[in-house]
Structure formats: C-alpha cells, structure tokens
Amino acid sequence: MLKLFRKPRPNYDALSKLRPPSLEGMDEILGINMRNALIAKYNPRHAIERARDKVAAKVALEAAGIACTGTVAVIDDHQKLGAFKPSRDMPDAWAIKPARGSQGDGILLAVRREGNTWYKGSGAPLTEEAVMHHIQKVVDGGFSGDSAAEDAALIEPLIIADPALSRIVPEGLPDLRVISLHHNPLMAMVRLPTLESDGKANLHQRAIGAGIDMETGRITRAVVKGTPITHHPDTGVNLIGFEIPGWERVLELAAKCGPAVGLGYCGADIVLDVNDGPLVIEVNAHPGIEIQNICQAGLKVRIAATGEDFR
Incomplete structure (x- = not known):
C-alpha cells in the first residue's frame, strides 16, 4: 500500500x-x-x-x-477603495486578482512602472485611473463568477x-x-x-x-x-x-x-x-x-x- x-x-x-x-x-x-x-x-x-x-x-x-505569494493589499469594500491610491500604495510590478475569480478572469498584471504609469507584458500602458477602474470592477463583483454582489481585490507583488x-x-x-x-x-x-x-x-x-x-x-x-x-x-x-x-x-x-x-x-x-x-x-x-x-x-x-x- x-x-x-x-x-x-x-x-x-x-x-x-x-x-x-x-x-x-x-x-x-x-x-x-x-x-x-x-x-x-x-x-x-x-x-x-x-x-x-x-x-x-x-x-x-x-x-x-x-x-x-506575498500581499500588497486586500480591498474588500468601497471605504478601502476610496482610501487606496495606486501611485502611493502599489509597487513597480504587481498582480491584481479577484478573490473569487476563476480561470484567470479579472487578473491584471503589470511588469514595470514609469512615473504613475505601469505597463503590461505586452507593453500596453496602465494609467492610475485604469488601475482604479479595474479594482473597482473587481470589488463590485464583476469577475466573481457567482451570485456574490461584491468581491475583494487581492493585490500581490508580481512573481518572477x-x-x-x-x-x-x-x-x-x-x-x-x-x-x-x-x-x-x-x-x-x-x-x-x-x-x-x-x-x-x-x-x-x-x-x-x-x-x-x-x-x-x-x-x-x-x-x-x-x-x-x-x-x-x-x-x-x-x-x-x-x-x-x-x-x-x-x-x-x-x-x-x-x-x-x-x-x-x-x-x-x-x-x-x-x-x-x-x-x-x-x-x-x-x-x-x-x-x-x-x-x-x-x-x-x-x-x-x-x-x-x-x-
């Protein structure tokens, strides 16, 4: 056995x-x-x-x-969302994940930063406004895949x-x-x-x-x-x-x-x-x-x- x-x-x-x-x-x-x-x-x-x-x-x-994997922040309500500022609170490279997402839906990655702009692996830019919009969509349950009205955004350092x-x-x-x-x-x-x-x-x-x-x-x-x-x-x-x-x-x-x-x-x-x-x-x-x-x-x-x- x-x-x-x-x-x-x-x-x-x-x-x-x-x-x-x-x-x-x-x-x-x-x-x-x-x-x-x-x-x-x-x-x-x-x-x-x-x-x-x-x-x-x-x-x-x-x-x-x-x-x-490490944790930068967990944003699970609109009060935390309002107090969050990507240019101040996020590292140069990171991953945003919906806590209740599946099959990679809602995951956003940034591999580098220049000023207040981050860049995807493809080279596409991510402004601070775009990052906040994505986090809000996660918190609102846009990627949760079930009937949950809200979700949490888990922000982690990018794994190399x-x-x-x-x-x-x-x-x-x-x-x-x-x-x-x-x-x-x-x-x-x-x-x-x-x-x-x-x-x-x-x-x-x-x-x-x-x-x-x-x-x-x-x-x-x-x-x-x-x-x-x-x-x-x-x-x-x-x-x-x-x-x-x-x-x-x-x-x-x-x-x-x-x-x-x-x-x-x-x-x-x-x-x-x-x-x-x-x-x-x-x-x-x-x-x-x-x-x-x-x-x-x-x-x-x-x-x-x-x-x-x-x-």
Whole structure:
C-alpha cells in the first residue's frame, strides 16, 4: 500500500506497479462522477467556500506555515477603495486578482512602472485611473463568477519565475498543479504559457499542459489542446525530460495544502519564484480530471493505492 505523505515521501515505485501498462483499462481512470463523490465525501462546504476565496485560503495556508505569494493589499469594500491610491500604495510590478475569480478572469498584471504609469507584458500602458477602474470592477463583483454582489481585490507583488522555467517560455508565469488526497500528492502537471495563450498558463487558452513523473520531477509528456508536442512551439526548448526545480519542496507544499484549508481532495497551484522558490498561489476544491489525459495515467489507481475503497 502507498505510504502516507510523511518523510520519507510516498513510495511511488509501489504505486507505479499498480498502474496498468495503458489507459485501455478504464478502471484506472477517475471519472467525473467518482471525482464528485470524492469531493462530497472529503470536502465540506465550508472548506470549499474557503478555497474559493483566495484571501480566506491564503490566511488559512499562512496560518499553517505554508509559503504563499506575498500581499500588497486586500480591498474588500468601497471605504478601502476610496482610501487606496495606486501611485502611493502599489509597487513597480504587481498582480491584481479577484478573490473569487476563476480561470484567470479579472487578473491584471503589470511588469514595470514609469512615473504613475505601469505597463503590461505586452507593453500596453496602465494609467492610475485604469488601475482604479479595474479594482473597482473587481470589488463590485464583476469577475466573481457567482451570485456574490461584491468581491475583494487581492493585490500581490508580481512573481518572477525561476530562471530554469522562464527560459522555456516566451513570456508569462508557468505554474504547477498537484492533485492530492489528504497528505498524498498523486499526480502533477506544469502549465506553460505560449504566445497563443497571451502569456497565461490557462490550458483552455492554448497553454501547454505537461505531465510530471512524481518520483523524479521530470516532464514525461506535453500537449496543447490534446495534441502531443516535444518542444515549446515559441522557444523551441525541448520539454521532455526537463526537471522541475525544487521538486521535493513542491511535493511538501502540495501535501499540506488540503489539510490547511480543510479539504481532503484538492489541487494545489504552485509557482516557482526566482528568490523564494515554490510558493502556493491557490487551492482548488474541484480539480479537473483532464490532467489524466495530459499525464496518460489514471487517478483512480493512485487514489486506491492510498487505501481509499471505491466500493
């Protein structure tokens, strides 16, 4: 049986022996109904709501000693909005995120500043008025994706990617998704921005999804919208065999995220900062199952290896 995530880390050799040689054995695949059953079993409603709110999740993660991205400000009402002045209160490079946003909606990034004007990665200018307008739209719930009347704007310092990863992509910030059950990391991929994805690490916008070997931290397979590739289409860098920096630390962080937020089954999103190494940016209470197609491996058998009974 797979060992629970304690040092030493999970016995991935034992896990791999449980894995069928191909995906033709559909019992290996975790379907959407079974995923939903796991969520219903292990993810209580209050924990799901906490995970959906980036601010609340960050508070819980930091209370558990988990390294997260920094915080410049949280603007969650119009009084704070009125007292906020970007030219005074914001750094030269930053990210604005809706606390309850999803799929990258409402995220605004600035990579540099000249006077009271910031610039996107594309070179487009952002005036102080434009920044305030965006923050107000976030606070008014324009990107919340649900019935919430208001939201909070989470402003963070811009993460600068680890050089080993930044040389792979033309622009943007790669991130890692690690699926875990309790303290057990089960499957992982790295999402790599492309020019076609506008520098965003969103698979539905044609970023690259690359499966990672859990034992070595090396990329084993990469796809764009279901099409296998071996090299990044923009930089030409070979992806297969690339080793994720700080892989042991990534697994340690991922193993702690669910319990910290109160989730039993979750996806941890982690970035690799040039100075601080792996940092958690988000915890997802409803991680998708597409990662199995990217990795060409099934989650069900890995979950069963932890002792979970699917009967």
